[in-house]
Amino acid sequence: MTQSRKWRLRWAGLRRYGGREEAPACGPPVMSSKAKRVLPTRPDPPSAEQLLADVRGAPPGDPVFVLPAEPRPDRDPSPDPLGGQEERERLYRQSRGYAAMTQRLRAARERLRERRELLLRAGAALDRSIADMRQRAF
Template identity: 50%
Template sequence: MGSKAKKRVVLPTRPAPPTVEQILEDVRGAPAGDPVFTALAAEDPPGPSRRAEDSEAQWEQLYQQSRAYVATNQQLQQARDGLRQKCECLRQAGEDLAREVDQVKQAALLEAAAASSG
């Protein structure tokens, strides 16, 4: 049984990346309707049809969203801190309860031992 030798395909060397000048030349030479520029264009491009009030309204909306985000984030941080404190209180209460249960068990064992010996 002979092993089949796989021939390695020699790939051509990678060309050097274009320079900034070459990129700018390509961009300047591209037609305005080139799919690269139109595919990523905004659905509502800025222009004479867009009014200043619309732009201001968008900025106001973004500002209000940012304020709401900051307020919600602060509320979440306060809630997290409150939960940490409550968790610590519950942990401490659990430790106290475990100690008291041990004390009750020991007292019950002492009483049982005293009752059986007497």
Template identity: 40%
Template sequence: MSSKSKKRVVLPSRPDPPSVEQILEDLGKATPNDPVFSVLQDAPQDRAADSVVESRYQQSQRYLELNERLQQAKGELATKRDELCLAGERLEQSVAETHGVRTCIS
């Protein structure tokens, strides 16, 4: 027997999709152990996954904001450090001049 000798089976055409009313009627007749309810029970898990993703996104955003503030603070501290170094040098010069004046008087 070859495959050429077999007759092809004609499949029936697909039915039209159900209307909203038919779906609602079907859901109304469904029993509590119907698979549709187990699918609906999985939905909160999807929301939980979305919540985790949202939480990670918020953490990332917060990290970026804090990192930007840290970089700004770093720049401000560098400026203040330079100002303090300059003030320290001026103070040392002033002390040296004051000490030199006392030496002249002595």
């Protein structure tokens, strides 16, 4: 191998190994496996026969088949003697207050929109008068 060829190989970052030219390895060798890991697949859903066999084999006291206890009809579940009338009245007044507040907010929004348009028109008129005065001055 000639001297100029050696320099060209060095310049290109190549080295001569056993009669062939190779690029040096970049960085330290990596000690990891390149093999892909295979995850287990999801099991198949049970068939209708398997579901029926499971339901038939369940004991009668299984929580899935036990109904919740019914409230007794002789006892009113609400402790309020008026039957919750006060709570309903409170909720009604609250909803009426919300509706009134919504109306006031809509009216305020409309007033603000009108004032904004008025200010925009006044600003445009002011800009025109300033431009007019500048032209007169020059």
